[in-house]
Amino acid sequence: MNLVQAINDALKLEMKRDPRVVVLGEDVGRVGGVFRVTQGLWDEFGDDRVVDTPLSEGGILGTAIGMALYGLVPVPEIQFADFIFPGYDQIVSELAKMRWRSGGEYSAKMVVRTPVGGGIRGGLYHSQSPESLFIHVAGLKVVCPANPYDAKGLLLASLRDPDPVLFFEPKRIYRASRGDVPEGDYTVELGKAKIVREAEAAPGKPAVTILAWGAMLYEAVAAAEKALELGVECEIVDLRTLWPVDVETIAASVEKTGRVIVVHEAPKTCGFGAELVALINERCFLSLEAPPVRVAGFDTPFPYTLEMDYLPLAHRILPAIVETARY
Amino acid sequence: MQQTTPDPSQPPGPSGSDDLVRAARDGGVDAAFRPALDAGEALHRHMVRARVVSARMVALQRSERVGFHHASLGEEAAIAGAVLAMRATDWVFPGAREWYATLARGLPLDAYVHHAFGSASDPAKGHAAPDHAPARALHVVPPSGVVGAHLPQAVGAAWAAKIRRDDVAALALFGAEVAAGGDFHNALNFAGVFKVPVVFACRAPADARVVDRAVAYGLAGARVDGGDALAVFTVVKAALERAIAGEGATLVELVSPVLERLADGALTDAALVSSEVLDLGAADPLTRLRAALGREKRVEPGAHEVIAEEARAELDAAVSAAERAGAPSPATIFDHVYAGVPAHLAAERERLAGAQRNGG
Incomplete structure (x- = not known):
């Protein structure tokens, strides 16, 4: 489906x-x-x-x-x-x-x-x-x-x-994402994020947490694949429910990796990434190894012709992963 | 009830044009309006109470004991007449100035006063400003602070009743200023398209002619003397009957009276709490209804004084109870934002409690 x-x-x-x-x-x-x-x-x-x-x-x-x-x-x-x-x-x-x-x-x-x-x-x-x-x-x-x-x-x-x-x-x-869907009745609990890719940080081997949702989740995954080739592991959290946000899952991941990137299509300023970074700073300040980073849409209206330049696609996420890992 | 087709080559009719519906005829009550006389005593009682309560709230606002009040002096026939014309099972969506709708439906006066003071016993828990009291058990939806936002909601509720095949209609009460906004258009348009069982009751100055809009939306329309309780009751009841017969929505324009005593200048503080407010001149809907019912021997002479005295005594008790009750506890800020209290709100509530414990 x-x-x-x-x-x-x-x-x-x-x-x-x-x-x-x-x-x-x-x-x-x-x-x-x-x-x-x-x-x-x-x-x-x-x-x-x-x-x-x-x-x-x-x-x-x-x-x-x-x-x-x-x-x-x-x-x-x-x-x-x-x-x-x-x-x-x-x-x-x-x-x-x-x-x-x-x-x-x-x-x-x-x-x-x-x-x-x-x-x-x-x-x-x-x-x-x-x-x-x-x-x-x-x-x-x-x-x-x-x-x-x-x-x-x-x-x-x-x-x-x-x-x-x-x-x-x-x-x-809408049509690009396909997967098995049970026929009958089931629910996915609101307020629970899902870790779609796990990572472990080790001495000399930094890992980065990426928070994403919706279509940009796939860009985060694509960027994480490339990052792995460069020796950086990424843990990816699909927020699923944006509010009330699952701050426990986010904090646990960031405490583990010490590094975090938020990806969203909306303009950066006062986007949800700003709130996520603030929550992480409040909860995980002493665990952070690098400043939290936002890879987001620009603070402009959404362009027609140049939409692939506007969107925070994998090619924009990858440099952020590398910079965060090497900070 | 039938709206006459306006002649587009002519400007809208001036104030007092002859489409204004009135119950009076040759010094008596026209035959078409006589059934309303059976509701006369209830109308009279509610209108006197609405007057006394509003006058007291104006006084309490002046002395800054309540934050504010939407005075409804002179609008009693429009508000009580429209609300009493509906059945107890019908839904009512008042605007803030039609706050008395909730009381006309049966909200106890002390609950209204607790609400006005935002006390610990306020049914709205101190969350909403005065004159926005909820009364779900009475099918009254609390007014919004956004003028006119309740109109499409009234349509939605009536539409839901139609979908469920329930014998229920809705009444939306509002002032003519609402007709300038988008919610008015949305409400009348959806009501017309889906033939929704809703009655729009619009209080308006004489030159507003909001009723002319009914034609554009395919609604029935009527323009009524809003100071004539028997006329308001009769026309809104007819609109309700159309609604429940599946004939769709009606826009009723209720032309507000101009009260000499208010036009001359503000009432004194002393007048507001005395029987002076029970007669604000010849155009006063209370005075007019009293005269009509007196001629028909439907109320005792002086009945209004008795009703007013009773209301004043209830107000005295309610005001001191509300002042004694004090404010709700600060933790209640976080109640009813959601059905439960999510973790982020629980944390804020805890921090607020901690700040208070530490003398903040």
Whole structure:
């Protein structure tokens, strides 16, 4: 299965299991979504539960919050994360704060699904990675899977979690990422990172921890392969849930290696890497052998023509690994 | 109820144009509005209470005992009339100035006052500013601080009820300023497209003509004298009946009265806590309803004084209870951010407690 099929499978499974789950968004019904993630759901579940909406993210998210208050579990799809901003107020001011401002009386349980990231020749409005803008808002959980197994398990866990979840789908690997996915029901626990490649530091043999998620995980792996040829081992942590982040797994790895690189597509300044580095400094200061490094998108808008120069691909990660290892 | 088609070659009708719905006819109540008389006593009681409470809260705000208050003097017919027209099973989404909706539904006055003081007994746990009280058991969603954000949510709740085949509608209360924003458009557009059982009740100045927007979204519309409780009740009830019959949403514009006593200048501190606030001039919705019900022998003369006295006594007790209760414990800042308390919040809570132990 690829990532698209795994997410589709999770939605189908949960819609069968839980009649409260409703999918809504632009062209999610008959068309099956701009990336066909919701294909077949409308045929199976009909107009009431798979709704083609007007082109208005504020309307989609605002009405979804009302549905959630009433007791449904809406799964709004925003066609591209870049287009979430007309609905940002409803997410930040309403969705995230509903439980808190009502003293726990109300909650607005939903999973907002949206594709993120570049590398598909989408240009500046179909390529962005705005995760830090949601991590910064108290009350939201933020998830980003990197493979089909995790995508299905994390989506099922997100749908059953009591809090609102922003579910970012790395569109560059929607079809490129393939893997075995169990047919039935399973969940991948939120808030748990996964070590996808282990490393041991030894005297004279430095190792580097790399934190990554989504499509950039594969770039980190590719860079780690090259680094191994140069005698540097890398331990790679796939964060999977960005918030609340699994700081224990991160700290354990950094305490082991003493060196850390964060990779993300979003611009470097105030990107999630900044928070990760701060958390590492707070937790692991005395274990650090080198300054933490961020390999990220530039502090510019996302370019159309030069997107492969903008993205923190393996060729940009490798020099950072070498520098960090030799610091 | 039917909105007349506007003539695009003409400017919108001026204040007082003849589409304004009123219950009065020849010094009595028009036959179409007489059923509302059965709700007259309840309307009267709630409107007097809303007036007394708002006047007291204005006074408490002036003396800086509460942070602020969204005064609703003169809006009582619009708010109580619309809320009482709905059934107890319908959902209500007030804006902050329609805070009385929660009380009209049955939130005890002392809970509202605890909330206004953000006390340890505030149902919102001191998290939200005054006039944003929740009442989930009464199907009232607490107002947002973002003006108009609740409109698409009201549509979503009513839409969810329709999806579930529940016999439930929603009422959204708001002021005309909301019509300038995107949430208004989103709400009316989605309500029109999906034929959602929702009633939009918009308080508006006489020259706003928000109702004209109904045509663009395929909604029914009506423009009502917002100082006429019997008219508001009757029209909102008709809109509710359309909604539950599957005929879709209605935009009801409630034209706010201009109160002579408020237009002349602010009420004195002494007036705010006395019976003076019960009659703010001929346009006062309380005065008008009292007169109409008096003619119909539906309320005893002086009933308003009795209701007001009772409310003032409840307020006295509630205010001193709220002041006695004090603030919630600092640890409660971290409650209800999420369903549980994640590790990073538990750590912050622990650090805050440590700072307090150390006399910080």
